[in-house]
Amino acid sequence: MDTTPDWVPPEGTWASSAARRRNMQAIRSRDTKPELLIRQLVHASGLRYRVAARPLPGLRRTADMVFRPAKVAVFIDGCYWHGCPEHYVPPKTNAGYWSGKVLGNVARDRDTDRQLANAGWLVLRFWEHEDSDSCARQIATTVRERRRGSGAVR
Numbered sequence: 001m002d003t004t005p006d007w008v009p010p011e012g013t014w015a016s017s018a019a020r021r022r023n024m025q026a027i028r029s030r031d032t033k034p035e036l037l038i039r040q041l042v043h044a045s046g047l048r049y050r051v052a053a054r055p056l057p058g059l060r061r062t063a064d065m066v067f068r069p070a071k072v073a074v075f076i077d078g079c080y081w082h083g084c085p086e087h088y089v090p091p092k093t094n095a096g097y098w099s100g101k102v103l104g105n106v107a108r109d110r111d112t113d114r115q116l117a118n119a120g121w122l123v124l125r126f127w128e129h130e131d132s133d134s135c136a137r138q139i140a141t142t143v144r145e146r147r148r149g150s151g152a153v154r
Contacts (some may be wrong), residue, residue, distance in 0.1 A: 034128040035064050035076045041136030047143055049074075055121055061112050063123075065139070070146035071121045074139055078128050081105055087129060122146065 030052045042049065042065065050066040055073040063073035079087035083106045091098040113123045124142060126135045 030062075030064065032076070032078065032128065034130075034132060037132040038074075038076060038126070038135050038139070039065060041132060042139050045136065045140045047140055055116055056119055059112070059115055061108070067143045067146075070143045070150065071119075072139075072143050072146055073116055073121050073123050075109070075123065075125045076128060076135070077109070077125055082109060082127075084127050084129070086127070 039051065047067070050068065052062045052064065053066040054061065055063050055066050064076050065074035081102060083102045116123050122142065124139060
């Protein structure tokens with residue numbers, strides 16, 4: 001009986017240990033505490049939005065909050081995964097892999113910003129450590145201004 005796995009990860013692309021792999025897999029990509037708090041505050045201000053939605057149908061990337069009529073896409077970025085200049089600490093274990101992954105995320109973020117801007121969208125990005133009340137106020141103000149300017153009712 002053959003006991004070799006059907007799929008073997010490419011050299012250097014897997015976590016340094018089984019425990020680290022489990023830990024990294026448990027990290028949420030949506031519905032984080034900062035995201036939930038900001039969403040709650042924006043909702044309480046009377047605005048409605050799509051959660052974890054694609055702003056552009058052909059773009060395989062999702063924003064944390066999408067206001068379609070106003071063409072506003074909101075991203076609440078985690079300090080580690082998106083390379084916060086204030087809080088990012090390079091990994092000590094398997095540094096090449098994880099640092100490369102973060103650099104790839106940052107490059108993808110800039111590409112997403114560019115593609116959305118080219119399509120007439122406004123991108124709002126916040127770090128997870130920013131004050132939630134301030135972020136929610138900025139989102140609400142921006143969305144309302146864009147709705148007034150575009151003539152959108154909702």
